[in-house]
Amino acid sequence: MARELAVPAAVTENGEFDEILRVWIGSDAVVTMQDFFGPNAQNWGMVLADVAMHIARMRLEQDDVPEIETLHALEDGYRGRMSEQFNIQHRSLTGRN
Template sequence: MSNDLDIPDEVAGDPTFDEVMRVWIAQDSVVTMRDIFGPEGDNWGMVIADVAVHIARMRLEQDDIPMSETFAAIESGYQGRMSNYHHLDYSSLSRKH
């Protein structure tokens, strides 16, 4: 039994598409990436934001969870993970400092 996700038709039909990332969750997370952005690191931030929007839409459609609630949960998880990796103390990205 395969757990692979299908390539969406709108992507498969576009000859200019680029796959930039795959993520697997097992005992440890494994990520493979291909850097198509070069030194433009802020583009990865846009990819992360786009992924967050897709997650929020999925949760809204499947479980009627408001997108704002999902964004808050994603931000909290992101801050916690970054704090663990870098011993940082983050304040909310959504509040003015």
């Protein structure tokens, strides 16, 4: 695959990492993953939170965007998608409603 991301050196040099998620985005997004957590979906929520924090840190380092600004934008996108797909209205994760 021409655009495949390389595995980071820190991962290849350290056997303590597990790959748990790969995402391909297209006209109908396909997500494939290994189910490391069994029936405990809350652990996937923690993975999503970790990914969000890494994205926020990356945007701070690369573009000087405050982490909280990125987290708010990510939350807005999440809430919008959930509302659009499942008509779910829920309270803000960051206390904003």
